[in-house]
Amino acid sequence: MQLVSACTKTLLDSRGKAAAMEKFSISILLIISLLPFLCSSFSQESPTDRRILVLLDDFSLKSSHSIFFSSLKSRGFDLDFKLADDPKLALQRYGQYLYDGLVLFSPSVERFGVALDLAAVLDFVDSGHDLIVAADASASDLIKSIATECGVDFDEDPSALVIDHKTFAVSEIEGDHTLIAADDFIQSDVILGKTKIEAPVLFKGIAHSINGANGLALKVLSASPSAYSANPSSKLSSPPSLTGSTISLVSVMQARNNARIMITGSLDMFSNRCFRSGVQNAESAIKYDKSGNEQFVAELTKWIFHERGHLKAVNVRHHKLGETDEPAMYRIKDDLEFYVEIYEWSGKSWEPYVANDAQVQFYMMSPYVLKTLSTDQKGLYHTTFKVPDVYGVFQFKVEYERLGYTSLSLSKQIPVRPFRHNEYERFITTAFPYYGASFATMAGFFIFSFVYLYNK
């Protein structure tokens, strides 16, 4: 404000009030136009989340999970800790979302604070924001129903935990084999990072399975075939409903709007205790000094918060072979070139994405041409093909869906016209008999007239 008033004073002192008013309004406009660049929240140019709301059951979690939270803060996130039943809880104000991501570390909450409920959380995800849900043995129906909406079904039995008598973590204290050491990871460099996680991950909590009807949810960490979900302190009366590798310990879902959700049945997996402790799998004899929890959680949250595996495809261009302008219409049997640029967000900047399986379709109700794009390793993909011998309104379609990456779906419409009448070859080969017949008729008429006239 002081800067603005100083500016106006100097401007008004100079000669001519009219000129001063002009300069004043120009400077105001300049200042206002710079304001958008001051915002650093989630935007198309910078897809990583920035402001995360963390809902806790009680604030002791802040200290028992401090390593996890400080690693998030060091990656540049603004964490906002609140109790889950805080009455002043609000995800959005005046239609704008206040946060870019939500972490629910409140498994036992029955009802959120006033402004938040199941529908509000689902709207949050539907608007493209990310979610981490951690449950444990005290998981409430609310948390379980949020998970069900995301395609993951927790075990109905409220007292069941994941038990594994073969791959449990060897420790001096707990003898009921509910602390398990899991190492059945999903094979994906995008989701779990390039470095292989050597040590198993410690897990103590409830089991869930992916709903068969949901095609978007993935099991990131599955239980071993010898695991089952049951109450550890009572005898089994009937075979457990969830057994073996169908039990998922950590699942993720990438929604069609590219929002990413992580659901796990163990809040302890994020705790300092599990991060720091060593782990030894009861089955194998190898003892690791540090469990794989910290690396696993760090890499997975990087994927969840769009620091990895977020693609964008820009700059779709096409033109006839030999020209540089984009025409408004193509003719059948033209040769054309197609370019698209695909970038991947590296957490800080857009890096060129390199892959050899991106394809472009020339589509009208069905793809007439399907070509694999070749890359120049710097993010530019291109290919050349001939327009098919069909006319109509076509689309260039780039559809790219790979495990762990955001789905790309671009299309650009272009009409294709048939030959104009003067674009055919001058004498059409198949029409030669007709040409011949016409000339033969003319010759015949000529000869006939002679014969008729001079016939005695």
Place this chain on the structure above:
Amino acid sequence: MARSTSKDAQALFNSLRSAYSATPTSLKIIDLYVGFAVFTALIQVVYMAIVGSFPFNSFLSGVLSCVGTAVLAVCLRIQVNKENKEFKDLPPERAFADFVLCNLVLHLVIMNFLG
């Protein structure tokens, strides 16, 4: 009595042939010309049935030139035939001149439409 045998057909054919040989030569020349034009048209139609009607304008102009000139020749024959009472007062030179003029127009149109 109403049974038709091959002998009857043969007798019919012979009587037709003898009647036809009595026509004047000029009319026979016209008939030959009409037959040639129709034959050419038939060849083109068979060709189109095999290959398809791709340059349809060329097909139409070819067939139309043959059929058109055949029709004009038939008109000439009608007007020139002395046994035809309707055109008794029409001089045959006038008929032939009409024939030539109409053919010229026909072939001009054909050349334009042939592509």
